[in-house]
Amino acid sequence: MRHGREILRVEGLSKSFFGVRVLHGIDLVLREGETLGLVGENGSGKSTTMNILGGIHPPEAGSLMLDGKPYRPAGPRDALRAGLAFIHQELNLFENLSIEENIFVSDFPRRFAKLPLIDRRRIGERTRELLAMVDLPHPPSTPVSRLSQGERQLVEIAKALSSDARIILFDEPTTSLTRRETEKLFEIMARLEGQGIALIYISHILGDVLRVCDQIAVLRDGHLVGSGPRAEMTVERLISMMVGRRIDSLFPPRTTAAGSEPALEVEGVSQPGVVHEVSFTLHRGEVLGVAGLMGAGRSELARILFGLDPHERGTVRVGGVTLEELSPEVCMRHGMAFLTEDRRGEGLLMEASIADNAALPSLRDYATGRTGWIDAGRLRTDVTEVAERVRINATDYASMLVKNLSGGNQQKVVIAKWLLRRPEVFILDEPTRGIDVGAKYEVYKIVDQLVADGAAVLFISSEMEELIGMCDRIMVMNRGEITKIHHRDAFDSEHILETAMRTDLVGQAVP
Amino acid sequence: MTGGRRVALMALKNAPAIAFAVVLVVFALLSDRFLTVANFTNIVTQASHVAIMAIGMTFVLLTAGIDLSVGAVMYVCVAVLALLFGDLPVLVAFPLVALLGLALGAVNGFFVVQLRGLHPFIITLATLFILRGIALWMTDTRMVFVAEPIMSLGRTSYLGVPWAIWMFAGVFLSAWIVLRQTPFGRQIYAVGQDPAAAAKAGIDVPRVLFAVYCICGLCAALGGLVSIAQVAAASSTFGFQKEFPVIAAAVLGGTSLFGGRGGVVGTIFGAILIQTVENGLVMTNANPYLYPLVTSAIIFFAVLVDSQRSRILDAMNRRKIRVE
Incomplete structure (x- = not known):
């Protein structure tokens, strides 16, 4: 000292x-x-x-x-x-x-x-x-x-x-x-x-x-x-x-076990220079973690799966249905939701209210009759319902601007906006980045609730602890490839980190 | 990076120079009078007033602002020169007119700084109409003429180079030094990139914004002087819609409408390119009704390249994860 x-x-x-x-x-x-x-x-x-x-x-x-x-x-x-x-x-x-x-x-x-x-x-x-x-x-x-x-x-x-x-x-x-x-x-x-x-x-x-x-x-x-x-x-x-209180555990206990029915099946997805022959199956009720070093291609894979970035080869099935093409519209129609790692830049309209942000991807579902006008009453009820479900800490959802919320509450708005569409498959890219311990715990609880309700979650994170705490399986990416899939009963942070850093696994078949 | 990519990248970065080369080749093939020294001197002389104004505009565009009033400022300055300063010697009248342009630019700058919520587009659109109205009222919408000493200036050459080109070169050189070599110039780029960050870095953002509109007004006045010396008389349409070629010249030269990127070297290329096209159309005996079509196509091309360039450059520079 x-x-x-x-x-x-x-x-x-x-x-x-x-x-x-x-x-x-x-x-x-x-x-x-x-x-x-x-x-x-x-x-x-x-x-x-x-x-x-x-x-x-x-x-x-x-x-x-x-x-x-x-x-x-x-x-x-x-x-x-x-x-x-x-x-x-x-x-x-x-x-x-x-x-x-x-x-x-x-x-x-x-x-x-x-x-x-x-x-x-x-x-x-x-x-x-x-x-x-x-x-x-x-x-x-x-x-x-x-x-x-x-x-x-x-x-x-x-x-x-x-x-x-x-x-x-x-x-x-x-x-x-x-x-x-x-x-x-x-x-x-x-x-x-x-x-x-x-x-x-x-x-x-x-x-x-x-x-x-x-x-x-x-x-x-x-x-x-x-x-x-x-x-x-x-x-x-x-x-x-x-x-201000003792936290016995940083992670809530998982209430349900993963199912066996495939929710998202990815086969041989490749894009030159980005990802190579990525194949995996995500089941209903499962949290599948994606680990890897910065630049391993995790976020890039997420963006391809949601149709935001192009891919050259590969097929994606959601709930057993092969997607004719990968675009955000098609993915959303088939029940996929994507939570971006860039919350401020891509996930939210910072100058708009909580309610407006939450309603954005669902507006078309609330169009009524011949005119296609929005059923504001029904929309308000549903927005309030999801906002309360994820416990956004604000008094008035219609007037509170998203930019005035804390990071944790902003993230909850992003989740609420997707919940309104009742998706089956969630892709969460760094969902707890930049939010504090208490808010993280709440995000974990929401994730647990999602899978308990039968949804499937692809959970991308740079924090090994939370992957181990929340996931049923963790797949490791390295240079755009999946190099290993670890199962919950054999999680070991050192071992996972090691597989994330080893380059000799690249190009090998996944064991 | 593959060879094809590199070529595409180079092409985007040097779009103005390439467009210029293409235009030269096309007209040279179409007319044998086009590619001569005399014709080229002619082009630069004719381009010089737009180039001078576009240099001023570049300062404003670099801060992500815009000045639509340059044509009107030009008209007011020339009207004042013809009606009020007619008897003054050139060496007194010209600095006074330049000062007047600077003052009119200061008016724009004052409102841009004071009314931060209002986009400069709206403010300078208002001053455009007000100033044009003042000039029309002053001239009674009649043609005004300048005195003989100014007219003869239009025909003067020094070392074989016309007076207008000397003026143009002087403005360009000063602007280049200010933008590249002075603290103020570099701060203009900082303000254009991110005004909030510039304020945090201790830059006096309002002062920088005010100054660029003053410079733009000054350049509009100088452009008016160069132009009136060439044509000797100003009708009620003098400077009318001049903002279009002026902004187009700057944008064509690679200065972004979104601020922070570009410079005066590109601007002079842009101004000369626009004039070259017009000259080439005359040389090839094109239908005069085609002129606006061609000019507007060039402007569209310039804005399109500007808006796409950064997007494409980003996509091309995107990090590669795998080495294929």
Whole structure:
């Protein structure tokens, strides 16, 4: 354990929005060369705390001390000038500019003091130094559009370093990174610590928090409910503090066993460069997990099965009926539903209400009579029914906009929208990504209910724990092929991970 | 990537240059007078006022905005020049007119910044009608003439290059430096890509937006000056519907209507291409009623390529999972 000098002290921090108290007297201490983990469910006050530190919101009560002096940033630039950089979950980079331009976009060094000409040589040199610090071996003039998500994250860090930041706030930095990129990020974070920079790390992935953070603070409903060094924390303890009750199990017990009647039969589906000879059968009442590393072709397979992306060969049968073609219309007509991994971009109309979102795929079913007008009354009743079934936490489904909901509730809206069509086969692509522990448990319960009612679920996830907790079988994908299918009685996370990483299984027949 | 893919990718990226080459070859085959230095100088001279205005338009388009009032600004500026500044020496009158264009652009910019909820399309559509109305009222809808010194400017050459082309080259060079080499220029690209992110990065977004409309107004005035020096008289249709070739030139040159992508090099290609087609149609004695058809086909092509380009590029660059 390092014992660096204290750099930031937060005492009694409070904040209200529209008269609602969202932070109640938060105390935090941050030392040089130390990483402070901040965990809590969505809405627990993590973001508000970060936004106050980052100068986006002013605090209401309490004191912020930076280097023993009062700290009250008037805005993000002010915070940056004080040495505090904020790396948002959604990166703040301009794809149409180069790496060096992104780093200096708010304050370009000039070639001549009087003339507004950019000193290209200086920003190039400085960028090269900064990129060396984060191990990114690209020329400074590389357009950001050519970088992967992980590389973009490193550019954000380089940008923070360019302003001589001494405190860097990371908000969910790993959500769109591959495991390799995540490891790289952790390596860079360790290096920054070594230079005496203090880090604040927010994440839902508790395993990562326990790994990289020296101190961990837990928030619940705007209160600091616990904090301490890593050694005192375990995943179970963190979760029980976050949720406020002991959770005996992270997963609800499965109420029914898988059936034997095929619901979805996939045979020899191939698309050059994407998937190769994929065949499997999903039964009624079954949850079939899809494991694999990032880029193994899991989401791509899901998109092909729902007719969103093209395929060259292969047949798909739903409930014994061969689909004449794969298109979303045909798939939906035969009782398939698809929950996209990109909830915000593809799954929801963020500016529309819960009811409008839920009704969208079913509008045609509610057209009545010759005119084809929508039977609004019947639609409202049914929307309310499904919204209550998945327990969307909102008072008025017709007026509440989806963008104002938490991630977990948004996901429930996506599920509700498909439930209205009473599908037989659900393809869920990362259904619990970016939602908190409590909401995850509810999604699992919904999945259990779906299969108990006789539906079949294809469950794609990057979290091994939840696959093992929820699935009857898990198939592993690697380079666009199914390399192994594991059965529930022989689940072993290490073994599954191993089959996901082994490349020698590619091209072999599935045992 | 296979060879075919690479060719398709190159073709999409360089669509304006390819279109240009095709047009040149077609007209060269159809008319032996077409591919001559004299004719080409002629084309560039005639294209220069649209090119100058399109350079200004490029600034606005890069921020995902649009300025429909350029033709009207051009007309107002020329009307003021002819009616009020007739007795002033050219060296005084021209800067004053340029300032007037800048001020009219500032009006657009002011409303675009103040009425953030309203799309610039609506705002500049309004100023288009207002300014054209003012100009028509000033001129009494009659033809206005400029004095002899300005007319003779239209015939002046320096080092064998007509005055209009010098003007065009000067505007282009300044615009290129501003966009590529100044903080303001790079911030225009940032604002066009993502205004919210630009604000978070500490860029003064309203200031950038205001400035691009000022530049567009200034370029419209300069375009008007170049044009009036060539034709000497402005009827009530002067600058009428000029926004179409101007926007088309910029879009044809690869500047996206959705902001953040493009630049002035492409724009001058676009402007010259449009003029080349018109010139070629004259040279080949095409039916004059065909002109609008051909021009509109080019504009349609430009917008189609713009809207499809990013989609196709995305699809082509899609990550491959398997090596086949």
